[in-house]
Amino acid sequence: MVSTTQKDDATWYRCEECGLLFDSQTDAEMHEENCDSDDDTPSYLQ
Numbered sequence: 001m002v003s004t005t006q007k008d009d010a011t012w013y014r015c016e017e018c019g020l021l022f023d024s025q026t027d028a029e030m031h032e033e034n035c036d037s038d039d040d041t042p043s044y045l046q
């Protein structure tokens, strides 16, 4: 999911998978679709 963050009087969009910040919601959503975070990996394998 993309979450919004207020910083320096601007709205940033954060990829909740890896924490990257984007100044564009579109960019954040596009990134998230391709995010290579291993969130689907069961925690016991990490």
Ligand SMILES: [Zn+2]
Pocket (backbone or CB within 6 Å): 015, 016, 017, 018, 019, 020, 031, 032, 035, 036, 037
């Ligand atoms: Zn990400």
